[in-house]
Amino acid sequence: DGGITQSPKYLFRKEGQNVTLSCEQNLNHDAMYWYRQDPGQGLRLIYYSQIVNDFQKGDIAEGYSVSREKKESFPLTVTSAQKNPTAFYLCASSISGINQPQHFGDGTRLSIL
Amino acid sequence: GQQLNQSPQSMFIQEGEDVSMNCTSSSIFNTWLWYKQDPGEGPVLLIALYKAGELTSNGRLTAQFGITRKDSFLNISASIPSDVGIYFCAGSAGAGSYQLTFGKGTKLSVIP
Numbered sequence: 208d209g210g211i212t213q214s215p216k217y218l219f220r221k222e223g224q225n226v227t228l229s230c231e232q233n234l235n236h237d238a239m240y241w242y243r244q245d246p247g248q249g250l251r252l253i254y255y256s257q258i259v260n261d262f263q264k265g266d267i268a269e270g271y272s273v274s275r276e277k278k279e280s281f282p283l284t285v286t287s288a289q290k291n292p293t294a295f296y297l298c299a300s301s302i303s304g305i306n307q308p309q310h311f312g313d314g315t316r317l318s319i320l
Numbered sequence: 321g322q323q324l325n326q327s328p329q330s331m332f333i334q335e336g337e338d339v340s341m342n343c344t345s346s347s348i349f350n351t352w353l354w355y356k357q358d359p360g361e362g363p364v365l366l367i368a369l370y371k372a373g374e375l376t377s378n379g380r381l382t383a384q385f386g387i388t389r390k391d392s393f394l395n396i397s398a399s400i401p402s403d404v405g406i407y408f409c410a411g412s413a414g415a416g417s418y419q420l421t422f423g424k425g426t427k428l429s430v431i432p
Binding site: 211213247248249250251252255265297299306308309310311312313314316 | 324326350351353355360361362363364365368370408410412414419420422423424425
């Protein structure tokens with residue numbers, strides 16, 4: 208079945224360590240997105256990509272980096288510069304064009320050891 | 321930036337009751353989306369609205385795109401225990417933007 212796969216489901220990071228969250232989709236969507244969700248909060252956009260080899264910063268990009276080398280993959284790296292990385296991270300994708308609904312993966316929960 | 325005010329923040333209802341929640345915006349949106357999120361999972365799209373005044377149903381769920389384009393409503397009829405979760409509204413201003421603005425969610429609890 209088509210969908211968005213995020214891995215791992217749970218991830219632990221040590222202080223000063225970079226970690227990479229995986230997001231893969233087989234929906235043939237051009238656009239992909241990363242969101243951060245904190246308890247009681249809405250989703251905040253970290254980065255998005257409308258096409259391969261191109262991506263744009265969202266509202267809270269500091270301390271994060273992404274790459275988009277393949278259409279189906281959009282990994283997110285949480286760097287040591289992100290001082291408060293504990294959160295639920297959600298990846299989404301959509302077909303190209305404005306006003307298109309985004310479809311989400313099941314998330315990765317990142318915690319600090 | 322754009323902000324969405326979603327209310328109520330949480331609600332407790334008896335099984336079988338109808339539920340209503342809404343989102344309002346300080347600016348105009350061209351698309352309104354409603355999602356449901358279960359604990360530990362990603363949001364699932366329930367209803368998408370693309371035209372002012374549009375009323376769309378999905379089973380027991382009905383959503384409306386406000387005439388002013390600054391608000392949207394979601395109604396759930398005859399609630400059941402599996403309706404429990406967090407409901408998010410999201411809006412897109414269009415005009416070349418791929419970004420969605422999300423409300424903070426309405427947490428729904430259903431008492432059997």
